[in-house]
Amino acid sequence: MELNGCHCEDEGGTEADDGETRQQTPGKGRAGDPRIDGGIEGGAAGPMEQGEPSERRARHTADSPRKSRPPFPWFGMDIGGTLVKLVYFEPKDITAEEEQEEVENLKSIRKYLTSNVAYGSTGIRDVHLELKDLTLCGRTGNLHFIRFPTQDLPAFLQMGRDKHFSSLHTALCATGGGAYKFEADFRMMADLQLLKLDELDCLIRGVLYIDSVNSSGPSECYYFENPTDPVHCIVKPYRLENPYPLLLVNIGSGVSILAVHSKDNFKRVTGTSLGGGTFLGLCCLLTGCSTFEEALEMASRGESTRVDKLVRDIYGGDYERFGLPGWIVASSFGNMMCKEKRESVSKEDLARATLVTITNNIGSITRMCALNENIERVVFVGNFLRVNTLSMKLLAYSMEYWSAGRLKALFLQHEV
């Protein structure tokens, strides 16, 4: 048994799943974001504007009389395993009076965030995602989406401290694993109280909100028509009017799969540890790259069939006995068992194979979950899909192909 003393217990670790959902935040982030502080916090995105705060929010925000909006600035953050996603609502209807009252700190934060697209060496504002002229809690403004690596969170906290962020708020809405892990750091380094919100709840609200709020511009939700035909594969808008039930697949560092039956009725079906973090982690080890963008860029130039062993590599063609076409991957990285082939592949090939392996695996687990849950609509979200058309098309393809067209893969603009 214990071959080596230590590893025995880590076996435990096996747990594949877990899904760390956190990254995916994007979705949620947006939604939740508006809420900033304890007060409104809930912010409840779109749906809330008209209605009463939901019970659950009310719970959190003991003191939020409807009329008193939370003080600016309005933030929401999602601290994932790899990325921190920050949403900032920039009020555009500021009156002169307000402008005058606005304290210096607040003004400087607003200026800093809205006048830059990059912060420090790693923070990035996704300008193309910005939502303009939104009405939120009676205020009109723009919603900004900013991300930076979780490992730079200390620098962020330092900045918050330097800019005296704490003078403006007592609490900051946050979700994701980091909201728990770094809670003490927020308090001690930046004197900020985190209002922790449930991650899956935020995620689902975010997805629904972003779809509803974005009705004016290009459709938030879309799918690929003819995904099995590379020539005729085109992006088509999809209206998520009556979205339930849907399977929500959140691909962050890991993957969480949720079955959503209504706004408040959902469960995490399963997850897998083979997610965006695995793609990036393996790519770093295999190719020496260091960023997601770099890894994706390499993948786009590579050829996975040099790395993977296909059905035709084994059977010389289709495996007819079981109806498997020859082009199907029989063994991911299977050609790499062979020394000569290991020496003949490029880094780009390896990156591409990693991407294809991880993506197809997510597709296959998702498909099984959809069957087990009897759900036909699947929404893929999460930062892994950001600028990752390759994976999205693969997912669309595999949903369509393996289900003989019964399953539909949907994507969101803001996930990307």
Add this chain to the structure above:
Amino acid sequence: MADCSQAGSGRHSMDKSITLPPDEIFRNLENAKRFAIDIGGSLTKLAYYSTVQHKVAKVRSFDHTAKEVDGDPLYEISVQEEITARLHFIKFENAYIETCLDFIKDHLVNTETKVIKATGGGAYKFKELIEKKLKLKVDKEDEMSCLIKGCNFVLKNIPHEAFVYAKHADSEFRFQNTHPDIFPYLLINIGSGVSIVKVESEDKFERIGGSSIGGGTFWGLGALLTKTKRFDELLQLASRGQHTSVDMLVKDIYGGAYGSLGLTGDLIASSFGKSATTDKEFSKEDMAKSLLHMISNDIGQLACLYARLHNLTRVYFGGFFIRGHPVTMHTITYSINFFTKGEVQALFLRHEGYLGAIGAFLKGAEEDNPNQYSWGENYAGSSGLMSVSPDLNPMQRVRSGTFDMLEMDRLERQLVNLPLLQDPSSYIPDTVDLTEDALARQYWLYCFEEALDGVVNRAVASQPDLPQAVERAEKFRQKYLHKLQTLRHQPFAYGSLTVRSLLDTREHCLNEFNFPDPYSKIKQKENDVALRYFQKVVRSLEKLPWEQRQFALVKGLLAGNVFDWGAKAVSDVLESNPEFGFEEAKHQLQDRPWLIDCYDQWVERLKGPPHKCALFFVDNSGIDIILGVFPFVRELLCRGTEVVLASNSGPALNDVTNSELQILTERIAAMDSVIQAAIKEDRLTLVQSGSSSPCLDLSRLDKALAVVVRERHTDLVVIEGMGRAIHTNYYAALSCESLKLAVIKNSWLAERLGGKIFSVVFKYEVPPQSPGLRR
């Protein structure tokens, strides 16, 4: 499928150093008929069907219409040659293929075979070589179909084929009972990729899914990450690594558990999630471990999703990724437990590596209808399951490069469940699993080793006129001793280790060296002596009043059971004091109350209506059967109960065999009108059990016995003797009344049960709501 590398280079250099021990492998090749071969990435599995000529003991009644002379034996014993069918399976490294083919070519004489069935990824690669060497046409068979066929075959014919793997448990392997109905099940074959096959019947199976992340991914990606080329070495690396330095755990993200979802902090959130950085180096061990977890978990998860979707709970794993590797069996088991919360167990197969070869063979042998027969693993000729864990198996290094063998005998009859088992799927014949009970294991292994000299002597004595008896007996001793030593280190080698399997292994080894029935002469003599007392015993019983007679009958049954050469304590006494008689045996018996004493209930029951039909599993020959069993049976017949006497089909120790019992019954009928009438009226029937073991597996009995039992509406089962009622079936639950009786002739066992040597077990059991009790 997955090999590349050293096909040509290594082979020829290795050939020179290879010498095959012809005695040990490719046995019975001269008569080999039909061949099949399964060539995988690194191992070749060869299957052939052959006939084995061996000696069997026959008894033949003398014509006793002629005048009887005192001192003439009751019947004649002869040793004859018999030919039986046997399947041979041999597994060796691909490097040996050429040498092996040469050897086969040189030794293959009698075959009329023109083709060899082939499967496995390497089949086409070696096609020319095989055709050239053997002059046989290679006929390729689909790999998956062969796999399934082989899987069905082993599940049906080898008890304890499937096991659950538990790395940290006392016994690493927990064997599963063969379920009477093996279908439906899920087979997850993890080769370079993964195939998930649902098997619904012998001929119906479907590949319901698969995954490209499999053994090839572990090997290929592992080789890239660690620069380690060999699969085994990668597993070694993985077993030493720490995945937590490479994987991002839930606690790395949350700082602890994610309680609301029930995800503990140690769960892997993202495989390789920590390696997305350029400023850190990771050890080969850690990366290999992380990779192993990633792949095992992924396969486990998919397996569970498919099992749930198709509502299947029996999930077997095979393929080179699994093949006897404790590391992968452990991670797969862990993953399945995690994803199904224990509802589904990952099952592995002892002969998993042979499935393809077995299936290919069966495909070629369809005209012989191999599925029509029952087959039994021959413990003497099979090398058994070896742990590859270096901790458990220090001999493992030595073994690599050796040949692994499986031999299966075709049984003369089809074996089925006793229809009277309460729950066939939960029936376990053996009382103690020595794989789990280390103390008992030590004792019994010691005990069998101690008794070996006596067995060897008796074997030699049984064949005074046959050549080389001494040499053969010595070979038998070496072989059995070696088996015992193997079992000391690898108790799980042949499934659960039990007293029964130790006894059966001994019988197989004796047969192997042509000692088909070492006790034949002793049995003959004892039967002869006992017969002379039969009438006297019956007469004295008849004089007793009813109550006393019932007790005397039971006591006689028990006293007869003291005469058992299989028990060392008794064989010592018998050998030193041949006068040890029936009466003396009665004095040896424990006084009532017995160790287990249901006698009062039994007598109460006898006061009620007679049983419809009693099935009696008899034990020893001589005094036991003639002076113990027959008087008891006679009383049952007089009560109006029909009796079926079930005896062994083949010899084991001094147990009475079916052919001996037929002669004895004739002789008894000649002197007893009750027995004679019962035979004439078909109220007393002799059947064979289908077994050649001193123990009894009620799930593998002659089909004809099952038919009789059903037809006669059997409502009482009597099981007699230590082997059949204590070592096995002590806890067997039957759907009718049952009587289990034995004298404990082993002080260690007696002590364990809370008694002393010659303690009596008299266990009378009535199932809930038995119609027999309703009066």
